[in-house]
């Protein structure tokens with residue numbers, strides 16, 4: 432994002448300027464100074480600000496003087512921009528919900544403090560160790576969990592993990608901070624907090640539990656046991672399409688709403704949060720603001736990840752190969768739109784019934800949401816860190832389909848489209864930047880294998896034993912040959928017989 436974006440004479444956003452904002456902007460109608468923080472959120476990006484913080488902003492309008500305010504926290508250098516923007520704006524920011532029906536802006540006040548951990552690691556540990564903190568929520572991306580896909584085990588050899596084991600009082604990674612704070616709480620006879628992962632991982636709470644306790648066991652087995660016994664890790668399904676903020680969004684907020692906001696966020700109107708009701712130190716009355724609390728999140732997570740996020744990958748690769756930039760442009764392409772429909776149909780038999788949800792309606796709504804032209808969701812955002820996402824979004828359904836003897840044509844086509852994308856050139860020969868911590872090896876294997884997928888399928892940390900399935904390998908091979916011979920759209924025209 433370009434911090435030099437001109438915002439003209441728009442009003443600089445901060446607490447003092449709230450009363451001067453235009454009438455078409457909803458502002459916090461509660462006293463932020465009466466709020467105490469009960470939640471630390473690690474990974475304040477676009478999504479947290481468009482989703483959880485909005486739910487809590489709604490909650491604070493109903494429950495002024497609450498003790499569930501949010502202290503935001505960033506662990507990476509990446510978060511410097513968020514630190515600077517939020518600090519200059521009293522942690523306020525503008526959320527714009529965009530749809531063809533119009534744009535609605537509101538200023539969110541739910542984050543009352545922001546800590547950039549590299550500035551002061553002790554302050555970050557203290558905030559987490561403070562008994563007032565009763566929930567720690569996370570949006571640290573799929574890669575942030577240090578989970579080895581093929582084995583499901585903890586990536587104990589990762590340099591961040593090794594560093595944190597050697598520097599328990601000056602950590603850099605999420606488990607280092609959580610463990611330092613939990614150790615202090617245990618030592619002081621205090622209760623622990625709940626860890627609520629809000630990332631797109633099936634069984635996100637289970638994964639957070641397994642990884643954090645594995646780390647804690649390595650640091651101190653007694654602490655590991657205490658965490659296993661005392662800390663709750665609810666699973667949850669989160670949903671709201673939130674593109675990365677662009678300079679055009681900053682300009683739009685200034686021009687349409689007269690707000691000079693260094694880091695607004697835009698999102699679609701749709702919003703959903705289904706949370707397993709398993710907290711060890713209390714929680715806000717989230718039901719009051721539309722959060723669905725349940726005993727079993729699993730069917731909701733499967734539905735969302737296997738339909739929405741898997742479709743996003745197919746849209747990302749095919750759209751990029753065909754030279755598009757935004758998701759709505761891809762959805763206007765009848766070939767790709769049909770392929771997305773077909774992928775969702777193929778995935779459906781791998782899903783369990785979802786209480787209260789008609790899957791046909793859900794799929795129709797997804798197509799409409801993807802086609803929203805106002806949010807301008809970026810294809811590179813969907814393709815980011817694919818090595819961590821492909822196993823979670825697609826390969827689980829693929830394994831189930833193989834076991835059930837079900838169709839897997841469009842799932843293996845998604846894998847083939849990824850492999851073709853990984854050679855770094857679109858169908859017109861333009862270069863594609865591959866943004867992935869594994870990009871070096873992925874691109875090398877994509878280039879050496881060409882239309883032969885076997886080198887990439889041999890990455891067991893991504894594919895596990897899937898390369899043993901001749902049905903899957905043959906299907907990927909056929910599609911990949913076609914994608915190398917023809918363009919992505921021509922390949923689809925052939926498959927779809929349009």
Ligand SMILES: NC(=O)c1ccc[n+]([C@@H]2O[C@H](COP(=O)([O-])OP(=O)(O)OC[C@H]3O[C@@H](n4cnc5c(N)ncnc54)[C@H](O)[C@@H]3O)[C@@H](O)[C@H]2O)c1
Nearest residue numbers: 474475476477478507570571572573575630631671672673
């Ligand atoms: N954007 C969406 O539409 C959306 C919707 C549902 C769920 N999510 C979930 O939220 C995550 C974040 O999305 P976003 O749009 O806010 O992205 P973002 O790029 O705006 O923010 C990502 C945040 O994650 C942090 N992070 C990344 N790797 C980390 C690591 N190894 N350790 C600690 N922190 C780390 C970054 O520092 C940053 O604060 C996604 O990966 C996904 O799991 C996003």
Ligand SMILES: O=P(O)(O)OC[C@@H](O)[C@@H](O)[C@H](O)[C@H](O)CO
Nearest residue numbers: 631669670671672673740743813
């Ligand atoms: O955020 P990621 O990287 O896990 O996945 C990219 C998108 O599929 C995702 O952000 C969706 O927009 C989101 O899951 C919708 O709720």
